[in-house]
Amino acid sequence: MTVSEDTSIRVDAGRLLEWYEEMALIRRTEKAAYDLFMSGEVKGTTHLAAGHEAVAVGASAALREDDYVFATYRGHHHAIARGATPAECLAELMSKATGLCKAKGGSMHLTKADKGMLGSYAIVGSHLPIAAGAAWSAKLRGTDQVAVAFFGDGATNIGAFHEAMNLAAVWKLPVLFVCENNLYMEYTPIASVTSVPNPAADRAAANGLPAEIIDGNDVVIVHDTVKVAVERARAGDGPTVIEALTYRQYGHSRADPAKYRPADEVERWMQRDPLRIARDRLTSLGVGEADIDAADARVAQVVDAAVQEARDAPFPDPAQALTDVWADGGAVWRN
Amino acid sequence: MTVSEDTSIRVDAGRLLEWYEEMALIRRTEKAAYDLFMSGEVKGTTHLAAGHEAVAVGASAALREDDYVFATYRGHHHAIARGATPAECLAELMSKATGLCKAKGGSMHLTKADKGMLGSYAIVGSHLPIAAGAAWSAKLRGTDQVAVAFFGDGATNIGAFHEAMNLAAVWKLPVLFVCENNLYMEYTPIASVTSVPNPAADRAAANGLPAEIIDGNDVVIVHDTVKVAVERARAGDGPTVIEALTYRQYGHSRADPAKYRPADEVERWMQRDPLRIARDRLTSLGVGEADIDAADARVAQVVDAAVQEARDAPFPDPAQALTDVWADGGAVWRN
């Protein structure tokens, strides 16, 4: 790993504690999602982002309320970081009417439009041009909003990534391309199918874009890097590619035990758990263990209540299946 | 233009005269195609490669008979350089039964499979992965054949280019990506929609590939550059990206007068006509004007005869419309 830990970073302890709590909230929600999947209460599939929390929370903290975020099927952390509640996320996963998308989307499609979380996309790379389009829209409307697209290392080998970067560069769009490089596609190591060592960052120059490779498990580093890139974007200086190195703590999806990963690699990365890194930073900033534990306790309460709330929620009315296709709310395609 | 003319290049005069004649043959065929289009004998559209001859002839001279070539809708020069006769090319353009593709393909789809000219592709960029596949096949079969894909500057912004380069690099495929950078897409300057100055070459490093930017109007330079890249490929050292700077002498297609190009730019490039450059080289190698003129005269005769032959050929039997879909020769999709 080429990440050098920057110990000169300064951060306000109070703010960092908030970030810690937010990361803990995501972690606990993912754990709940896992348990619910294993118990059969979540059907289909689910791609957990445990381990990736620092990317979502650090980036989100550097954004404005009216900025746009685009995520992948592994997107629970981004939904929560943008303000979706664990209850509405879990309800979506559990096929409940109170889900974020009324149980029409599912785990892979969490969307919270009124918080600028413009969707989780399940076709790898598809959202990169869409994010560029949202940034183009901001430019056209003369707002100084920024769009951020989060994507996996695997997405860097698909054509849409290249097209999106080029268009965004030519049009100088206020968009950030943030890669969550967790070393794997589904089960295949990204290095075995990629022509360059840094799948996202090494492609930036091909479109005249600046790139940063950072420790994606350190929320402070993520925040600070994204902040600079956001400022560039708002100033009209165009897109930035950020490659955040991170690791997933569960398998790729469903019950994948991720046996294809060497034990020592897993061990090494577990040592670099984003929650642990944040906790260490907090302690070194003088925050007491009790305060941190209190955050954990609050989170546990919220998520436990969320599970209950989602469990208690009703399944959707079957009639809902035939709504929401058109802007008039209906689904009529013929007379 | 960043091309530095390398005067140290050595080439056999006899060989160069052959190349000159081949280029002249292409030029004259393109002129015939233009005239036939203007007179209504060629319908639809046609994209002439006059001005690009050095790329086709130089590259082809560096290839073996059993190597593979993939071209675009602007591909007459590659078909001829690989051994298609002007008569069969023009017959195809003129919708005649004797056309290369039995008048099923047309100007944009010249193919001469038995000479390894595996097609002209009219969807920008589509052939780049296909060429990679032919190279993969050579590798699988343990031959040391090489595949060469020729494409325009405009094709460098489409996703398939990126996907093809990455796959070819990861699998170390014996494929060359040769860009004919003629500064324009259809009517739009490539620089206005591309994020880097050298649309092909500047993308190579993003896939760990070496790149060369060369004078695409000098057949000797093209030959020598391609030769080195082919040797690399045959040796198992993988793909090379070559960006050959060139210019089209007609408009984009059909009767396009190309008014969008500044007069001085056109003038500058006409000065750098590949035939003129080759002629100058020949003269400086001591070949007499008479010998060169004799080549021109031979070419004129061949092409004039080809026009006549194509004119005299019959239109296809309408029944041919319902053949050649399946390998059994037929087109039956139901019983």
Place this chain on the structure above:
Amino acid sequence: MAELTTYRQAVSDGIAREMRRDSSVVCLGEDIGAAEGVFKTTTGLFAEFGPERVWDTPISEQAIVGAALGAAMTGIRPVAEIMFSDFFACCYDYLANEIPKMRYMTGGQVTVPLVIRTANGGGLGFGAQHSQAVENWVFTVPGLKIAAPSTPADVVGLMASAIRSDDPVIFFEHKGLLASKGELAPPDHVVPLGEAAVVRPGDDLTIVALASTVPTALSAAEQLAGEDISVEVVDLRCLVPLDAKAVLSSVARTSRLLLVEENPYQGGWGATVASIVADEGFELLDAPIRRVAAECVPLPFADALEDVVIPTVDKVVDAVRRLATF
């Protein structure tokens, strides 16, 4: 008589009218700006609205349509051009998986008011990869509205509806009709999406046609009138919403149905219309439902071959004759 204009000019006019009405309408596509489009269907737009409203793009169909989607989600009404409809295949993920599903998958959170315009169909001798009529490609995907006008006035009227629509609309401009002429649309002309037009009334048989096959059907009908066969021609104008009622009520009177489609028979749009009539109109029918569609082969280049493949007036006349005497 009203002033005449070309179908080609109607495209530019239709877009310009909406761009004047609504500053959130923005165009993007390859060579659409100063070059005014390779089919000259964006003539005058760059001059009138400038580079802030008319954007030239790289050859990046995914980026074009993807960016249009992102913009549509966030307050813009993009009108994206895909130069030839065959290139829908290069951005089909957006057409099939993203745009039509966005609103539904988000439980109605996001609305997608965009138009994707494209030059569709054959007849200009562009060969297998530049001549396809692909309305049926997008017809396989619920969530897209689909317009395919056959006259200049309908181009303007449907363009108005398409651009004003809060739903995504795929707008097919037929290459073979670009040079054709028809009445100029009056000011504020709006044709609602999903209303077929009876473009020629008749009693003996109903032809349902779309875009290029409308003039083909009309020519056939004219010829058949001389043989005392009275053909009603219904121009569907849209595939979604589909005006099935118009078809069924015409068949209720004529008892005979012929569909004329430019797309290949297999998987063609006419099959769906036929299946609706074979179900809901079964008792109305006095004869088989027939379809004159393209042969199931790629489009050949030579005219002599193309005529064998695509629907022609002769084929339609022949089919009607046989059906009328069934």
Place this chain on the structure above:
Amino acid sequence: MAELTTYRQAVSDGIAREMRRDSSVVCLGEDIGAAEGVFKTTTGLFAEFGPERVWDTPISEQAIVGAALGAAMTGIRPVAEIMFSDFFACCYDYLANEIPKMRYMTGGQVTVPLVIRTANGGGLGFGAQHSQAVENWVFTVPGLKIAAPSTPADVVGLMASAIRSDDPVIFFEHKGLLASKGELAPPDHVVPLGEAAVVRPGDDLTIVALASTVPTALSAAEQLAGEDISVEVVDLRCLVPLDAKAVLSSVARTSRLLLVEENPYQGGWGATVASIVADEGFELLDAPIRRVAAECVPLPFADALEDVVIPTVDKVVDAVRRLATF
């Protein structure tokens, strides 16, 4: 009784049998090697044939299918996997414009012996972008053969034909059937492309089904037998070549036709079959042709919603009852 195996296992077996027969058969796709495929449909291949015959690819659907095409043109018989059939949209240019047109456009110079396999259809709760049944997408394009087996034995038999075919074949493996069991295919089992199977004989009504809708139709038929309605179930097995004769000859006996399709009604494959019967079988029919297809909406995530959208045994039973008494 013959040994049982799963549909999932039959996929690997079918491929392995051909790889043993012919060393020019080579597989490529995402996670198909050591990982043995995300659906475990390439189990054992990497172990048996090694990295020279089983290639892991990047997430580059265009490169996968494009490379398969280039290899097929030059002496290899590639078997490419597209993980979910929804991702056909990401490489649709190859499926629609390149592969099916190659032979024709070159006047027969080039042959394209390739197979593209994919996990198709719903029933596993994967939501709108991972659950579509998209046989109808490729059915719009002449030049592709299309197989969609419903039993393990057919998987093996059709896989043999597909891989041996000198034409491009799109091979749909249904996700909802992967865990289902059926008879093991005997050695050298080959099912020709384009032959439908009457999987349950009956007299009162014909159901034409494909892949997942075959078991649905069979369950419905079983239930209806208790009501003295005798249903014949025809498993099409392929869409191209289409065994229209099998459908027509069944309808010739039953006089009633119901099509059961997983794809949406608009643009569904059943519409084409319906239109053939409404034309060539018109005089055979005693009742309307009906189609039980998916509703024209994206596929919702929740089971409670999905059941409203997709064909179910109840819907089929209900449709048959109404048709039988028409």
